Amino acid sequence: MSADYLEVRGLKAAYGDIRVLHGIDFSVAEGQIAVILGANGAGKTTTLRALCAMVAVEGSIRLAGEELAGRRTADIVRRGVAHVPQGRGTFPDLSVDENLLAGAFVRTDGQVRADAERWYEAFPVLGERRSQAAGSLSGGEQQMLAIARALMLRPTLLLLDEPSLGLAPMITRSLFEQLTAINAEAGTTMLVVEQNAALALGVADRAYVLEAGEVALSGPAGELAADDNVRRAYLGY
Amino acid sequence: MATDGLASLLGVFDISLDKLSNGELWLAQFFRGLSDGATYASVALALVMIYKSTGFINFAQGSLALLGVYLVYVFSVEQGLPVAVAVVCAMVASAAVAAFVERVFIRPFPPDHVLPLVIVTLGLLLIIDSAVGIVWGFRTRSLPSMFPRGAPIEWGIAQLTWRTIGNLGTVFAVVGLLYLLLSRTKTGLAFRAVSSNLESARLVGIRVGPTLGFGWALAAAIGTLGGALVVPDLLLEPSIMLRVLIFSLAAAALGGLDSMVGAVLGGLVVGLARNLLVTFLDLSELALATAVAVILVVLLVRPTGLFGSTRVERV
Numbered sequence: 361m362s363a364d365y366l367e368v369r370g371l372k373a374a375y376g377d378i379r380v381l382h383g384i385d386f387s388v389a390e391g392q393i394a395v396i397l398g399a400n401g402a403g404k405t406t407t408l409r410a411l412c413a414m415v416a417v418e419g420s421i422r423l424a425g426e427e428l429a430g431r432r433t434a435d436i437v438r439r440g441v442a443h444v445p446q447g448r449g450t451f452p453d454l455s456v457d458e459n460l461l462a463g464a465f466v467r468t469d470g471q472v473r474a475d476a477e478r479w480y481e482a483f484p485v486l487g488e489r490r491s492q493a494a495g496s497l498s499g500g501e502q503q504m505l506a507i508a509r510a511l512m513l514r515p516t517l518l519l520l521d522e523p524s525l526g527l528a529p530m531i532t533r534s535l536f537e538q539l540t541a542i543n544a545e546a547g548t549t550m551l552v553v554e555q556n557a558a559l560a561l562g563v564a565d566r567a568y569v570l571e572a573g574e575v576a577l578s579g580p581a582g583e584l585a586a587d588d589n590v591r592r593a594y595l596g597y
Numbered sequence: 598m599a600t601d602g603l604a605s606l607l608g609v610f611d612i613s614l615d616k617l618s619n620g621e622l623w624l625a626q627f628f629r630g631l632s633d634g635a636t637y638a639s640v641a642l643a644l645v646m647i648y649k650s651t652g653f654i655n656f657a658q659g660s661l662a663l664l665g666v667y668l669v670y671v672f673s674v675e676q677g678l679p680v681a682v683a684v685v686c687a688m689v690a691s692a693a694v695a696a697f698v699e700r701v702f703i704r705p706f707p708p709d710h711v712l713p714l715v716i717v718t719l720g721l722l723l724i725i726d727s728a729v730g731i732v733w734g735f736r737t738r739s740l741p742s743m744f745p746r747g748a749p750i751e752w753g754i755a756q757l758t759w760r761t762i763g764n765l766g767t768v769f770a771v772v773g774l775l776y777l778l779l780s781r782t783k784t785g786l787a788f789r790a791v792s793s794n795l796e797s798a799r800l801v802g803i804r805v806g807p808t809l810g811f812g813w814a815l816a817a818a819i820g821t822l823g824g825a826l827v828v829p830d831l832l833l834e835p836s837i838m839l840r841v842l843i844f845s846l847a848a849a850a851l852g853g854l855d856s857m858v859g860a861v862l863g864g865l866v867v868g869l870a871r872n873l874l875v876t877f878l879d880l881s882e883l884a885l886a887t888a889v890a891v892i893l894v895v896l897l898v899r900p901t902g903l904f905g906s907t908r909v910e911r912v
Contacts, residue, residue, distance in 0.1 A: 412799075412800060414796070414799065414800075433799045433800065433802070434802045434803065434804045437801065437802030442800075445796060445797065448794065448796075449797055449800075450794065450797065451789075451793035451794045451797055451798075452793055452794065453789065453906070454786075454789060454790065458786060458789075461786060462786055462787075462797075462798075462801050462803075463801050465786070465790070465801045465802050465803055466801070509797075509801070510800075513801070513802075
């Protein structure tokens with residue numbers, strides 16, 4: 361397991377006095393996709409926020425062997441961690457193009473413009489609306505923009521919080537196809553929190569089930585998809 | 598009967614028909630109004646910058662400008678520097694003070710909890726104004742203007758003075774430079790990203806604290822410039838910027854609080870309204886009340902002002 365790109369041990373997190381994570385362990389191998397499943401309030405979103413220092417944490421978070429716990433969000437981003445938060449991941453007052461430039465804020469190489477064009481090609485609807493304010497896009501378009509914005513970092517680890525939230529099933533499916541393509545092409549390691557368990561387990565290599573702030577189950581995504589408890593609780597058949 | 602009523606109404610306000618039919622007086626007050634308006638607009642711009650990025654009114658904005666204006670006095674009158682140079686030095690100094698104040702008194706508070714921050718800025722207002730009073734005393738002084746005396750264009754008593762031209766030119770130059778800074782530079786992008794979505798700004802690696810600190814510094818420099826434009830028309834004393842702040846607040850509210858163009862137009866409208874009301878209704882005692890009336894009417898009739906954006910958020 362030493363080849364794991366992201367290795368989390370004993371992660372605890374709390375909002376004020378309310379402890380949300382009670383010491384969880386999980387890991388994602390380099391270039392793989394892991395999914396976190398669980399009921400509302402299980403601590404999925406908090407887990408992703410903890411990785412980006414958006415909430416106070418205890419425990420160890422190692423990225424490529426380097427400790428992230430105790431670092432600030434801005435430093436963690438500079439180490440290649442991009443986070444698509446739930447729902448509102450865009451800058452509504454900025455244009456679509458400025459959103460992408462903001463996504464590449466910490467980059468100093470000369471490829472930023474070329475990358476933006478690349479994502480306009482991958483998400484043509486964004487290309488058509490590049491000078492429009494992000495806030496005027498539809499929910500689905502905003503979600504694509506939030507993901508494109510995150511990819512502009514050229515992340516080595518991409519954290520996605522409910523990417524399918526509020527999207528039509530067809531759009532969700534094509535979004536996940538895009539994500540697997542990016543994963544295959546760029547080798548981007550991904551950690552996805554997703555309600556659509558069937559879809560997420562279909563693309564993931566590894567899965568974790570969170571219950572009340574603890575890891576209740578973990579294993580290869582295929583095995584969990586076949587597990588009776590998981591099937592009943594999250595797949596609904 | 599009707600004419601009697603009109604006459605007595607005019608009598609209450611001490612309106613003379615001679616005044617009302619005096620075209621030169623109108624023009625003279627129009628120019629003065631624009632000149633005052635430009636100065637209110639500068640301080641309003643500073644308020645709008647902080648409001649846009651943080652969502653609260655910095656009540657200490659006028660006090661930072663007050664400190665800046667006293668520094669202009671020190672650099673120009675006491676140290677003998679040319680006034681324009683003194684203004685630039687004071688802008689830099691007040692920016693440094695504002696950056697320090699932001700770091701020590703503002704940043705420890707979570708940026709999304711507005712109420713404690715507003716209270717802190719009110720406290721800063723009192724502290725800075727009193728400190729200025731302690732250091733420089735309460736006697737009035739006159740501050741020289743950056744612009745030469747005289748008027749290149751005159752129609753009788755109506756004069757388009759160098760000061761009016763300078764005030765207007767300065768405020769438009771400031772707006773132009775601010776626009777370029779915000780729309781064409783990486784710092785500007787960071788500033789607008791923080792204004793638009795604090796959480797996503799963090800998640801793209803923007804250091805939110807220093808970005809907001811930069812906003813404070815820039816706003817203080819602009820406020821000081823506004824003070825250096827307005828005070829030569831009045832007299833320098835420790836409460837002078839409080840009055841300017843109220844007119845500037847009215848200007849910013851009229852413009853919509855988060856619009857820079859709105860702040861400038863709001864400033865000009867408030868400046869014009871004040872001068873015309875004071876002259877033709879003889880309401881000099883109620884000049885401040887006109888500003889408060891503008892704020893009240895805007896809040897009642899059109900809370901988003903002339904150019905303010907209504908935020909639509911997905912939930």
